[in-house]
Amino acid sequence: MKEIYEIVSGHLHIVDESLGIDYLDLLPFPLSLEDAKKKGVLNGEVRNFHKNNTLASSCYYSNNILHGPSKFFFPTGKLSSITWYICGKKQGKAHFFYPDGTLKTLLSYKDDKLVQKALYYTQDSKVETSLDFTSGVLDGEVLLYYPNGELKRKIQIKNGKRHGQDSLWDEIGTLIFSFEYVNGSLLKTHLKDLVAEKYETSSIQ
Secondary structure, rough: EEEEEEEEEEEEEEHHHOOOOOOOOOOOOOOOOHHHHHOOOOOEEEEEEOOOOEEEEEHHHHEEEEEEEEEEEEEOEEEEEEEEEEEOEEEEEEEEEOOOOEEEEEEEEEEEEEEEEEEEEOOOOOEEEEEEEEEEEEEEEEEOOOOOOOOOEEEEEEEEEEEEEEEEEEEOOOEEEEEEEEOOOEEEEEEEEEHHHHHHHHHHH
């Protein structure tokens, strides 16, 4: 899938085929940054700094509206996050990082709403949480993982409500409980009694 996130000669250009985004400014940013400051209008890149004089943020504006990349930095100078905007709305992929530069969170936006998968990672780059979104609403599956990579919990969601199975496993993959929901209402409960199971197993032996 083709991905382009850039500003070339003052023109914002974002292409992300996986999200259905294809945008290119017909005109560059309206004013130079110096002219914009004189007129009290934010255009182009606006920077802020930490107390230690390292760059704290770099955000692009067009006529006072966020338009382009918004970057934030740790006092060490490493990138903390980058989110892209088109005419004030979040568009495309937003990345958030740990202080060492490892990816912490990956979000996808279309017209300011979360879409597809929101992924949260541990510092050793393992998926910790995965959430499915449709037009800003949870829709699909919520998956939680143990540090060892085993699936911890799986919740099926439809239009923001639990719909289907909600199950929890221990760190070796044994089912602890499972609930079944329909449109947010509990339909069935399936509990796994591990103490009884162990007793029955030992009695057979």
